[in-house]
Amino acid sequence: MTTFQAARLVFGREIRAKLRDKxxxxxxxxFLVVLIGSIAIPAMLSSGPTKVAVVDAALAxxxxxxxxxxxxxxxxxxAEQLLRDGEVxxxxxxxxxxxxxxxxxxxxxxxxxxxxxxxxxxxxxxxxAIAIFVPLALAMLCYITSLLFGLQIAxxxxxxxxxxxxxxxxxxxxxxxxxxxxxxxxxxxAFAQIALLSVIALIGTTVADLxxxxxxxxxxxxxxxxxxxxLGFVMLATLWAAVGALAARQEDLGSTSGTxxxxxxIPFFAVIFLRxxxxxxxxxxYFPLSSPMAMPIRIFENGAAAWEPFVALGVLAASAxxxxxxxARIYHGSLLRTNGKTSFATAWRTRxxxxx
Amino acid sequence: xxxxxxxxxxxxxxxxxxxxxxxxFSVEPGRLTGFVGANGAGKTTTMRIILGVLAADTxxxxWxxxxxxxxxxxxxxxxxEERGLYPKMTVGEQxxxxxxxxxxxxxxxKRRTTALLERLELAERAGDPVEKLSLGNQQRAQIAAAxxxxxxxxxxxxxxxxxxxxxxxxxxxxxxxxARAGAAVLFSSHQLELVERLCDDLVIIADGTxxxxxxxxxxxxxxxxxxxxxxxxxxxxxIRDEPGxxxxxxxxxxxxxxxxxxxxxxxxxxxxxxxxxxxxxxxVRPSLAEIFREVIQ
Numbered sequence: 123m124t125t126f127q128a129a130r131l132v133f134g135r136e137i138r139a140k141l142r143d144k145x146x147x148x149x150x151x152x153f154l155v156v157l158i159g160s161i162a163i164p165a166m167l168s169s170g171p172t173k174v175a176v177v178d179a180a181l182a183x184x185x186x187x188x189x190x191x192x193x194x195x196x197x198x199x200x201a202e203q204l205l206r207d208g209e210v211x212x213x214x215x216x217x218x219x220x221x222x223x224x225x226x227x228x229x230x231x232x233x234x235x236x237x238x239x240x241x242x243x244x245x246x247x248x249x250x251a252i253a254i255f256v257p258l259a260l261a262m263l264c265y266i267t268s269l270l271f272g273l274q275i276a277x278x279x280x281x282x283x284x285x286x287x288x289x290x291x292x293x294x295x296x297x298x299x300x301x302x303x304x305x306x307x308x309x310x311x312a313f314a315q316i317a318l319l320s321v322i323a324l325i326g327t328t329v330a331d332l333x334x335x336x337x338x339x340x341x342x343x344x345x346x347x348x349x350x351x352x353l354g355f356v357m358l359a360t361l362w363a364a365v366g367a368l369a370a371r372q373e374d375l376g377s378t379s380g381t382x383x384x385x386x387x388i389p390f391f392a393v394i395f396l397r398x399x400x401x402x403x404x405x406x407x408y409f410p411l412s413s414p415m416a417m418p419i420r421i422f423e424n425g426a427a428a429w430e431p432f433v434a435l436g437v438l439a440a441s442a443x444x445x446x447x448x449x450a451r452i453y454h455g456s457l458l459r460t461n462g463k464t465s466f467a468t469a470w471r472t473r474x475x476x477x478x
Numbered sequence: 479x480x481x482x483x484x485x486x487x488x489x490x491x492x493x494x495x496x497x498x499x500x501x502x503f504s505v506e507p508g509r510l511t512g513f514v515g516a517n518g519a520g521k522t523t524t525m526r527i528i529l530g531v532l533a534a535d536t537x538x539x540x541w542x543x544x545x546x547x548x549x550x551x552x553x554x555x556x557x558x559e560e561r562g563l564y565p566k567m568t569v570g571e572q573x574x575x576x577x578x579x580x581x582x583x584x585x586x587x588k589r590r591t592t593a594l595l596e597r598l599e600l601a602e603r604a605g606d607p608v609e610k611l612s613l614g615n616q617q618r619a620q621i622a623a624a625x626x627x628x629x630x631x632x633x634x635x636x637x638x639x640x641x642x643x644x645x646x647x648x649x650x651x652x653x654x655x656x657a658r659a660g661a662a663v664l665f666s667s668h669q670l671e672l673v674e675r676l677c678d679d680l681v682i683i684a685d686g687t688x689x690x691x692x693x694x695x696x697x698x699x700x701x702x703x704x705x706x707x708x709x710x711x712x713x714x715x716x717i718r719d720e721p722g723x724x725x726x727x728x729x730x731x732x733x734x735x736x737x738x739x740x741x742x743x744x745x746x747x748x749x750x751x752x753x754x755x756x757x758x759x760x761x762v763r764p765s766l767a768e769i770f771r772e773v774i775q
Contacts, residue, residue, distance in 0.1 A: 294579045
């Protein structure tokens, strides 16, 4: 049997075990619910087009053209009653004169008044709220998924160590097949979840009727996000497996996985806090730990040249390959040390199997 | 018969501590080889090196005359000292999975799992997760996991510890079957009586060195003292006055005695026959426990 065939068997077992794990199913479903909520709630808060009652029929076409919800009423008193009942937000009387309850309806006033022509030299592509929300959501998605599935890898490695089955496994198949199968399975599951969430996000934004500028900016950002996410995840996955192998029991994971948790946490906060600093964000979009979050944000904000994601992806792929070597060695060196936690240095030095 | 597994001059240290010093022995197919030693003598380390879980610092382990490859190891079955299976996986799935990791096709793995669980009297628990099984049954599942692919070499680290007497007999019978079918079986134990009863060959290890190795019968002869036991009618007390005799035990009509080098035990027998009937006379062979105590000194 080849290493590849062995890895495939491991892959199959890991997937089956996870899909039967109630805790895993629960976390995935609750994540979906949170995402759907975070799309639906802003959409529900924005109340849709402003409703107005128009008494002057000549004004109605102008207001309709401006995408207002227009009701034509002939009697001013009836229009005022609609306003008092909350059926409409403003009434336009002939003149034109605007009647409203508490606040002057600025959107309506803008349409009715004559504004001097304005030229914006750097117009935002879309709504400011969305410009803040989308990058945040992308970074969060990347951060949470990476952390959640990374921990799953570490836990699955500790489980094999803690139950001692690992010794039978490495006596049967190469440790690298075990590691590869496990990482491939978790990456596939993490990717499936991210892809599912991305699709929901795209459908959600379409249904929530965000303006087309957002959707057309979001598509390439999400399209790039997926390969960045996969490589970024694989890069950390071996390290998660390594810190899992350093632990002897599930309880040790908290301390052995601290470094890797920081490697996820610090880039996340760096991206969030330095988002408005173009130079910093550019740097972060090349740095392998933060590029899966920062580069899609730059693409979304239209701040990256066409070649940039390719270069950043190349840097990420190279570091992922490097981390694989380091992580695999640590994993290998600590896999059979079941008496308490293993130090990084000991694991690095340990010679293990004779034949690979 | 020729040996299949050869361990040659294997050394291994952990840090400053050398746990194996020039360990050499061989295992023959069709025979049960007992690997005996105190805790920390180096049994588990040796077994792990055979299985390729650990590397030797120097020395080689060969299988059918060549260094052991990954493919050879697929034909080995291993039961580590520290038992372990996936707690949440069912017994059946688990054994099938391990069979497949050893290169069996899905259909073969299923068929053999069913047959083996039947043989180990575990068939009706096949659908239960391992964590729901009693310790003894978990142990049987563990043995099934080591045997599912019909290994040519079975390496079992303390296979009988934690087994109840009935399970010991079942497992023993299964191991004998495997040996009869041509498999080489190497197992460690510190239950010396069990090893004595079960093994064809023995390897005794102490402080990382092999102190004795060979067939059980040959070892007993090698380590036999010029010690005899006699049973006569009447009192055997006279025997202490025979030339060359050192009396060790006297219990009425029975006596155990050593002969000094060069002295003739047949003279003692003749003398006894001259005094009356002799019911029994013969050499006293050392038990494994005695040989063990002697060689580990």
